[in-house]
Amino acid sequence: MNDFPVVAKTELGPGIKKIVVKAPLLAARAGPGQFVILRLDPRGERIPLTISDFDRAEGTITLIFQEVGFTTRQLGSLQVGDVIRDLAGPLGKPARLDYYGVVLCVGGGVGAAPLYPIARALAGCGNRVVGVIGARSSRFLILKKEMEGFCKPLIITTDDGSEGIRGPMTEGVKRYLEQHQPPRYCVCIGPPQMMEAVCRLTACYQIKTAVSLNPIMVDGTGMCGACRVLVGGEVKFACVEGPEFDGHLVDWDLLKARLQVYRHEERAADSLFSRGFQGRGMCRR
Numbered sequence: 602m603n604d605f606p607v608v609a610k611t612e613l614g615p616g617i618k619k620i621v622v623k624a625p626l627l628a629a630r631a632g633p634g635q636f637v638i639l640r641l642d643p644r645g646e647r648i649p650l651t652i653s654d655f656d657r658a659e660g661t662i663t664l665i666f667q668e669v670g671f672t673t674r675q676l677g678s679l680q681v682g683d684v685i686r687d688l689a690g691p692l693g694k695p696a697r698l699d700y701y702g703v704v705l706c707v708g709g710g711v712g713a714a715p716l717y718p719i720a721r722a723l724a725g726c727g728n729r730v731v732g733v734i735g736a737r738s739s740r741f742l743i744l745k746k747e748m749e750g751f752c753k754p755l756i757i758t759t760d761d762g763s764e765g766i767r768g769p770m771t772e773g774v775k776r777y778l779e780q781h782q783p784p785r786y787c788v789c790i791g792p793p794q795m796m797e798a799v800c801r802l803t804a805c806y807q808i809k810t811a812v813s814l815n816p817i818m819v820d821g822t823g824m825c826g827a828c829r830v831l832v833g834g835e836v837k838f839a840c841v842e843g844p845e846f847d848g849h850l851v852d853w854d855l856l857k858a859r860l861q862v863y864r865h866e867e868r869a870a871d872s873l874f875s876r877g878f879q880g881r882g883m884c885r886r
């Protein structure tokens with residue numbers, strides 16, 4: 602069987618959707634930090650999404666995603682009862698979980714989705730989790746209630762000041778570090794620019810920092826090379842050796858440049874979607 606039905610769907614914010622998908626074998630093996638690669642139809646592109654939660658008893662996984670282009674918009678248009686054609690996973694290495702005492706967990710925008718299961722598991726290891734989540738404005742903040750359940754404290758930042766500290770996420774991290782003993786470990790997930798800025802800050806305090814990288818991925822098996830990143834001067838394939846890496850060793854310029862490689866094609870596909878094209882039989886090349 603390779604059809605995976607959507608069993609629940611919620612809108613968490615403008616263009617941010619949460620879907621629960623029936624996938625018992627996947628739910629049975631999923632761990633915090635792992636992801637799936639999905640394809641909506643036989644001619645669709647394959648996109649990676651983090652497993653934001655899983656329920657082994659129900660046999661379901663939860664995906665939270667931002668509609669940024671063709672496939673995420675197409676995914677967002679699915680309704681309960683619709684199916685995802687292919688779902689491969691769990692992929693990637695699970696996040697490193699250990700006891701550190703106090704851990705700083707930082708999630709920017711939809712980065713709070715992959716952060717959530719990792720932060721929760723770190724709390725489960727006996728750590729006190731200090732959470733920092735941020736977004737453009739309060740409407741885009743996700744998983745606040747869930748994170749509040751185990752973060753002590755949960756610091757919130759918004760660019761426009763509509764909730765919590767006004768300013769970029771680094772402002773929340775900076776304020777915490779100025780007023781407290783630096784934690785031994787930090788996990789940071791979000792847009793590359795934000796992860797890079799947080800890593801610069803944690804490097805000043807010598808806090809070991811894990812980041813979850815989001816390079817373009819195709820096969821998710823370590824064979825196509827699309828997801829290659831440079832970490833500590835070594836080429837790594839994020840799909841099999843990551844997605845979690847030491848943030849202080851990542852070549853951020855290379856990651857950001859490689860994310861732009863298909864920008865013209867992505868714009869063209871997005872404009873097709875906006876004109877009502879739903880993704881069947883397009884490619885004539």
Ligand SMILES: Cc1cc2nc3c(=O)[nH]c(=O)nc-3n(C[C@H](O)[C@H](O)[C@H](O)COP(=O)(O)OP(=O)(O)OC[C@H]3O[C@@H](n4cnc5c(N)ncnc54)[C@H](O)[C@@H]3O)c2cc1C
Binds near residue numbers: 649711714715
């Ligand atoms: C391991 C991993 C986990 C991820 N988890 C999440 C998540 O939980 N929630 C979420 O909203 N997003 C997540 N992403 C990003 C998500 O895969 C992209 O937003 C999605 O692929 C965009 O596809 P699109 O066709 O809608 O947009 P496009 O128009 O194709 O692309 C928009 C932008 O998304 C990025 N992107 C495009 N294709 C890929 C691809 N195959 N792999 C990675 N990035 C791509 C590029 O930066 C591009 O500029 C994750 C990425 C990785 C690598």
Ligand code: FES
Binds near residue numbers: 818820828838840
């Ligand atoms: S996605 Fe192909 S090698 Fe990682």
